[in-house]
Amino acid sequence: AIDIGKLRDKTGYITIDNGFKNTGSTKSSITFLDGELGILRYRGYSIEDLAEKATFLEVSYLLIYGELPTEEQYKEFEYEIRTHTLVNEDMRKVFEGFPVNAHPMGVLSSLVSAMSAFYPDSYDSNAPADTEMHIIRMLAKLPTIATWSYKKSQGHPVNYPNNELDYCSNFLNMMFALPVEKYEVDPVVSKALNKLLILHADHEQNCSTSTVRLVGSSQANIYSSISAGIGALWGPLHGGANQEVIEMLEAIKADGGDTQKYINMAKDKSSGFRLFGFGHRVYKNFDPRARIIKKAADDVLSKLGVNDPVLEIAKTLEQAALEDEYFVSRKLYPNVDFYSGIIYRALGIPTNMFTVMFAIGRLPGWIAQWKEMRENKEPIGRPRQVYTGPTHRDFVSMTDR
């Protein structure tokens, strides 16, 4: 790889790479992926192993600190997170100002940004001990504030965290427990959630992670950087695709289940329609996360006794696309989002919360990447451009225009 940054000042050349398709923005030791071979590893450990054997907090520790935790390190990390799940009551006042139908991603991004105001020492995050505490706070409090939008949409009171529960069970309890009846977390549900969060935990320099690093490169605090990342994730071409997929599958079902009609529409550029959950900037053979999720969707739905007709529609659609020249020649395969929504739905998560679930999963990745960037003392991110506007023009006063 050529280090263009070092060449630039000497040559005066600027490289144009719209969408950064071939531009490396950093060196990183966090996540490795090979798009041709369908390999994804966090700190050297394969995604298949981690999704099968680890807990989400173990993976979070691995991403953020570089090693799998020992038993003692894990206990301490988990204890710290469990004891910081409560959110300042004044944050609730900020939340109360949002309309009941506000999209949960807009609310989440705003509340994470607001957290910087509650922890003003985050503006000076050069002090390592403080940074550690902000990392714990982010991991501990994001699930708490994420559940508020759902509770409000149901007209229910919010649930406070229960620190006796593990990370996933605590989230499910805050989402679904009601003061009027006993709620037991189903271990099948909590295990499935654990797996989904691990699969989303990091994916090197994707759009939202690059956003977190770019914002953080100006030495903005961690809350502002991650709030910006949440905004980037929300877009339908990135994390927002998981909501789009289920809405697309529902539309196909309501339209009589004619998958070929939608395949044809996706192939017709003038339709403006894309097959959501298909295609990936880096994976050009298969997305290893999609393979794990497809199998998990079958397992989880059968264990929970859920019969969701959109699962069959998704499988038919996938098969038809995989046999279609348009998709084959462009190397378009199902990505991580194609089947994730079907599992989230089976777990009882509403559609407009799907991308929020992605954000909870991606959080340790954003944190690890932000931390690596700051520790490596990377320079401020500031891309160049090739100017295409008018050359010099004389000013014309308003009366003469």
Ligand code: ACO
């Ligand atoms: N449906 C139909 N055609 C598609 C699709 C799709 N889902 N994805 C790509 N194509 C076509 C493009 O029209 C283009 O065709 P052309 O060569 O004839 O012009 C070709 O495939 C290459 O596509 P690009 O858009 O250039 O690929 P890029 O790498 O820029 O985009 C992306 C990748 C954004 C993921 C794209 O495939 C897409 O929009 N997919 C649907 C949205 C989606 O599922 N996003 C989630 C991605 S995973 C994640 O963020 C977690």
